[in-house]
Amino acid sequence: MAKGKIGVQMMMLKGKVEELGIFETLKRVKKLGYSCVEVSQIPMSPDNVAELRRASVYFDIEIASLSASIEPMVPGMPGEFLSTDFDKIVADCHTLNCKFLRIPMLPFTAMGNKEAVLAFVQNADDYAEKLALHGISLYYHNHHAEFQKFDGEYLLDIIKNNTKHLGFEMDVHWIQRGGENPVTFIQQYEGRVALIHLKDYRIGALNYDFSKGMDMQAFMTAFNNIIQFAEVGEGSLDIKGIMEAGAASGSKYFLVEQDDVYGKDPFDCLALSATNLRKLGFTDWF
Numbered sequence: 001m002a003k004g005k006i007g008v009q010m011m012m013l014k015g016k017v018e019e020l021g022i023f024e025t026l027k028r029v030k031k032l033g034y035s036c037v038e039v040s041q042i043p044m045s046p047d048n049v050a051e052l053r054r055a056s057v058y059f060d061i062e063i064a065s066l067s068a069s070i071e072p073m074v075p076g077m078p079g080e081f082l083s084t085d086f087d088k089i090v091a092d093c094h095t096l097n098c099k100f101l102r103i104p105m106l107p108f109t110a111m112g113n114k115e116a117v118l119a120f121v122q123n124a125d126d127y128a129e130k131l132a133l134h135g136i137s138l139y140y141h142n143h144h145a146e147f148q149k150f151d152g153e154y155l156l157d158i159i160k161n162n163t164k165h166l167g168f169e170m171d172v173h174w175i176q177r178g179g180e181n182p183v184t185f186i187q188q189y190e191g192r193v194a195l196i197h198l199k200d201y202r203i204g205a206l207n208y209d210f211s212k213g214m215d216m217q218a219f220m221t222a223f224n225n226i227i228q229f230a231e232v233g234e235g236s237l238d239i240k241g242i243m244e245a246g247a248a249s250g251s252k253y254f255l256v257e258q259d260d261v262y263g264k265d266p267f268d269c270l271a272l273s274a275t276n277l278r279k280l281g282f283t284d285w286f
Helices: 010-020 022-031 046-058 082-095 114-132 155-161 172-177 182-187 216-223 239-248 266-279
Strands: 005-009 036-038 062-067 100-103 137-141 167-171 193-198 200-203 227-230 253-256
Touching: 005 010, 005 062, 005 266, 010 022, 010 266, 022 046, 036 253, 046 062, 046 082, 062 082, 062 253, 082 114, 100 193, 114 137, 114 155, 137 193, 167 172, 167 182, 172 182, 172 193, 172 200, 182 239, 193 239, 253 266
Parallel strands: 005 036, 005 253, 036 062, 062 100, 100 137, 137 167, 167 193, 193 253
Antiparallel strands: 200 227
8 A cells, every 4th residue: 555644634733833933943843753744824934944944954844845825815814826926936845855835724715705706726737737847836725615516516526626726725624524534526626636634523511601591593593513623543533544545546645633722732732633643543653
């Protein structure tokens, strides 16, 4: 069986970066056994890029991928974008010996609008072609919104079927939340997927305070929001099947992520995910 590499999506460690700094944060990531990271929601200032390089070299941690949107999610939103900071983003990738760049999500203003998505898709594919000239592959990360259908076709499939150069970073929790089986859905994207977000899918306890009386609207909001992001192996997803399907479909990196840790220390969550992945037989993927 083909083998991938298990790492960490640093979005869940942005608070630790602010508290401890990049070097100490990556030191702890390495201590947990992970040897690659995806950088997201960490400001790519010159100092942070230099620290990422220093820490990645010192701890032998691979920078699997960086994050960049094409344009602001909403007009006026601050940040670095391929449309305005292309050369700087390419330089950061080269500084960090990173071959993958990922688009975190659709522009907010395009969600649910097929024509706006098609315009985004063309733009993304053009940037993917330009980045390839610099040795960088551009990938798109899904959520559940891409499982809206237009004329019987998922929005995510529309993105795939209207691009030639763009790859896909499959997030297995959001595939499940979108109503599809992550294992079989990943298989449909064989050859277009090199990055996978590993996060489990769990139904949590109902959080409603009945002592304050019965507010049906508030109760239904709580009732409809009991889905949780779980540590890998602590939910209902077929993690072993996902890993095998991902590797067979061409995925190189499997990045552990948890959008919400529900008050727990994210390092403890990463430790539990690593333990469970080793129990499932993926020790040599670390």
